[in-house]
Amino acid sequence: MQEQQLEKLSLLVDDQLANARAIAMLKSVQRDPELQAKLQRYALISQALKAEQGSVAGLDFAEKVKQQLKSEPVYFLPRKKSDDHLKKTSLALAASIVLAVVGFYAGKTQNQAQPFSRITTVAERxxxxxxxxxxxxxxxxxxxxxxxxxxxxxxxxxxxxxxxxxx
Structure with a gap:
């Protein structure tokens, strides 16, 4: 059984394993620390054969980064004003112009609604x-x-x- 897992692990590193089997293999690697170490070694060997530069990180590398981030101080610096203020100002200006135009035309149409008002005044005389x-x-x-x-x-x-x- 162990021999088959190592063979599947080698196929996984070479990207020759089917998707369903690759997912199952990654889940088993996630649970087994021994398989994690083998996967890391196989990946280093693959990089060395391909003449790629590789670096080895310790198994507790992610945990160290997490602890380091927790110990760093938090700075509450004021944020730089964004363009939101300019956008809001331009939107308010556009709305004011629209209201002024609508008010102007509403008054003009009200005067046009009674075009014969002067005639009735003459008739009333x-x-x-x-x-x-x-x-x-x-x-x-x-x-x-x-x-x-x-x-x-x-x-x-x-x-x-x-x-x-x-x-």
Whole structure:
């Protein structure tokens, strides 16, 4: 049984062991310190054959690193301000601009919602019809439309003056 495990361990180091068997072998290596030492030796031999530089760490190497990290002091240094402040400021500025634009257009559309408000105000004044007609005639006379304002029956309109009428 021991011979088969060593052979599987050698195949594992050479990466020639199937995945399912490799997982089972690694679990057994994890439980057995003797197999751990053999795996380390096989790995060193493989590196030496491949002319790779390798270094050997002791079995308690990880434990020593863990103890060393526990004994080091912890420094509570203030962190450097990140760009979060700048991001928050730019977001607030953008939101303010959006609110200002929305408020501006809301006021503008409210004024447009009642486009005939001035007309109703004029209608509420109740100016007599004769006075409005007189104002309208004054306007037409001021703009040189005397032919229509005077209601002269003897004067022909512009269209009749320009037309040809056979007799």
């Amino acid at each position: 109740q100016i007599p019809a004769e006075q409005m007609n007189a104002q309208f005639k004054d306007y037409l006379q001021a703009h040189d439309n005397v032919w229509y304002v005077n209601n002269n029956a003897g004067v022909k309109s512009y269209a009749r003056l320009a037309s040809y009428q056979p007799k």
